[in-house]
Amino acid sequence: MAIPRFWREIDSRYNLVGTRCGNCGDIDFPPRSVCPKCGRKSLGKMERLQLSGHGTVVSYTVVHDAPSGFEAIRPYSLAIIELEEGARLTSQVIDCDPAEIGIGMPVEAVFRKLGEEGESGIIHYGYKFRPSGKAPPMEGQD
Amino acid sequence: MAGEVAIVGAGQSRFGVLKEGIKSLFAQAFFECLDSVDKGMDPRQVQEAFVGSMSFGGGQLGNLAALMTEQVGLTHIPARKVENACASSSYALRDAWFALHSGMLDVVLVAGVEKMTDLPSDRRRYWLGVSGDTEWERLAGTTFAGLYALMASRHMHEYGTKRESLAQVAVKNHRYASHNPKAHFQRPIKLEQVLEAPMLAQPLTLYDSCPVSDGASALLLTRAELAKSFTDSPVYIQASSGASDFLALHDREDITRVDGTVKAAKEAYRQAHLSPGEVDMAEIHDAFTIGEIMALEDLGFCSKGQGGVWTLEGRTEIGGDIAVNTSGGLKAKGHPLGATGAGQVVEVFKQLRSEAEKARQVSGAEVALTHNVGGSGATVAVHIFSR
Numbered sequence: 001m002a003i004p005r006f007w008r009e010i011d012s013r014y015n016l017v018g019t020r021c022g023n024c025g026d027i028d029f030p031p032r033s034v035c036p037k038c039g040r041k042s043l044g045k046m047e048r049l050q051l052s053g054h055g056t057v058v059s060y061t062v063v064h065d066a067p068s069g070f071e072a073i074r075p076y077s078l079a080i081i082e083l084e085e086g087a088r089l090t091s092q093v094i095d096c097d098p099a100e101i102g103i104g105m106p107v108e109a110v111f112r113k114l115g116e117e118g119e120s121g122i123i124h125y126g127y128k129f130r131p132s133g134k135a136p137p138m139e140g141q142d
Numbered sequence: 143m144a145g146e147v148a149i150v151g152a153g154q155s156r157f158g159v160l161k162e163g164i165k166s167l168f169a170q171a172f173f174e175c176l177d178s179v180d181k182g183m184d185p186r187q188v189q190e191a192f193v194g195s196m197s198f199g200g201g202q203l204g205n206l207a208a209l210m211t212e213q214v215g216l217t218h219i220p221a222r223k224v225e226n227a228c229a230s231s232s233y234a235l236r237d238a239w240f241a242l243h244s245g246m247l248d249v250v251l252v253a254g255v256e257k258m259t260d261l262p263s264d265r266r267r268y269w270l271g272v273s274g275d276t277e278w279e280r281l282a283g284t285t286f287a288g289l290y291a292l293m294a295s296r297h298m299h300e301y302g303t304k305r306e307s308l309a310q311v312a313v314k315n316h317r318y319a320s321h322n323p324k325a326h327f328q329r330p331i332k333l334e335q336v337l338e339a340p341m342l343a344q345p346l347t348l349y350d351s352c353p354v355s356d357g358a359s360a361l362l363l364t365r366a367e368l369a370k371s372f373t374d375s376p377v378y379i380q381a382s383s384g385a386s387d388f389l390a391l392h393d394r395e396d397i398t399r400v401d402g403t404v405k406a407a408k409e410a411y412r413q414a415h416l417s418p419g420e421v422d423m424a425e426i427h428d429a430f431t432i433g434e435i436m437a438l439e440d441l442g443f444c445s446k447g448q449g450g451v452w453t454l455e456g457r458t459e460i461g462g463d464i465a466v467n468t469s470g471g472l473k474a475k476g477h478p479l480g481a482t483g484a485g486q487v488v489e490v491f492k493q494l495r496s497e498a499e500k501a502r503q504v505s506g507a508e509v510a511l512t513h514n515v516g517g518s519g520a521t522v523a524v525h526i527f528s529r
Binding site (some may be wrong): 030059060061062064065068070073080088089090091092098103114126 | 264268277279280292293342392
């Protein structure tokens with residue numbers, strides 16, 4: 001991914017910053033500039049919101065046939081996670097045996113390396129999740 | 143609205159790992175289609191062309207439709223590429239359907255073409271992911287197998303869907319493909335082979351996945367009142383519908399269903415004045431086996447959660463409640479992205495005219511449905527056809 005395209009989303013990738021619609025109260029992650037439910041009524045009312053990083057597993061898989069850039073870490077666990085605020089995201093689940101992962105399992109966000117742009121390119125950092133209670137949760141900076 | 147557009151010709155190249163490039167594949171599909179018009183058609187009667195393609199690999203990203211049509215002698219007509227992920231040629235069909243409905247045109251070509259197998263593997267992996275959510279899914283390491291695996295895990299959790307049900311989709315569709323000389327895979331497989339194949343994304347193995355295929359498909363459409371001058375057995379389009387959804391799977395309300403399919407199907411049945419039980423056969427989007435099971439439910443053929451049971455009980459086979467993917471489906475006939483949707487209609491055209499190979503002909507089929515999905519469900523098209 002090109003540097004500007006990654007840089008633009010750094011707040012959310014590093015610190016789990018989402019948005020709350022000032023009209024209906026729905027919470028979105030990643031941030032949206034328009035609420036899909038409210039449309040025009042939400043314009044200018046999308047508030048930044050620091051998410052806690054605590055959530056539960058909605059579904060999970062273990063990827064063995066990896067896309068480019070992920071070959072070195074395969075197999076790896078992937079999950080759709082519902083955050084306690086209600087928004088959902090997709091993330092790797094780390095620091096545990098894939099067999100430990102189950103639907104409904106509590107997880108927490110941690111800051112990790114996601115990948116890099118070739119051998120001498122920039123390194124991408126962002127969130128991954130791990131089973132809750134393994135260490136103190138990620139501190140937000142907002 | 144229903145039945146005002148007819149298909150008078152349909153043809154396709156073989157789907158598979160082929161030596162030919164897009165020009166040759168397109169020509170094979172076009173001329174087979176032209177030759178299938180019973181009373182003949184002068185290519186100069188084709189007024190406009192709608193060509194579905196992803197331009198996989200970026201070989202001919204721009205001006206693809208002009209290139210494809212000039213290769214077969216269709217010069218100086220308006221031609222455009224229609225791109226909508228894996229549902230590209232189903233949307234080309236829908237656009238052509240609108241054009242004929244408008245009364246501005248009488249005869250049009252709908253086609254699809256994709257060349258996928260001649261890229262280096264890292265480029266191929268990149269292109270296979272381009273219809274996913276790049277910033278928030280792919281960056282986490284998703285693949286399409288991974289996304290469908292997430293749907294499968296949740297479906298198994300909520301409805302008790304068995305691993306064997308998924309595998310049975312592959313077994314059934316390989317069996318039908320073995321009777322389809324145009325199919326990518328020509329051999330039946332056993333349930334154990336699916337279960338024991340290399341893992342792509344748990345619980346899906348290599349045999350739960352469609353292959354990467356080359357291929358092209360073509361249809362000739364006319365306004366219904368003109369159809370009989372081309373053939374005594376046209377196939378009528380009774381409904382055309384589509385729906386989009388959130389691109390990222392995690393943004394959808396319930397990942398055990400595809401809302402785009404639910405919505406598009408409802409609209410299609412409304413247009414056609416038909417209920418799901420009146421459909422004799424369906425070509426549905428089984429890029430991954432769980433996709434067929436969920437679509438059986440979302441299209442209303444069975445109740446929610448029963449797709450796996452129906453599959454294991456043989457209710458989706460020829461002679462069952464509804465014959466599903468008699469061509470072999472994407473799973474075994476192959477999935478050359480842009481050619482897939484129009485390719486589903488090629489099967490419908492043959493089935494409704496009783497021209498399919500005997501071992502997979504649905505006897506007396508009168509109503510057929512096609513279901514084509516882009517990506518993990520962000521784009522869906524549903525069409526209903528009748529004799």
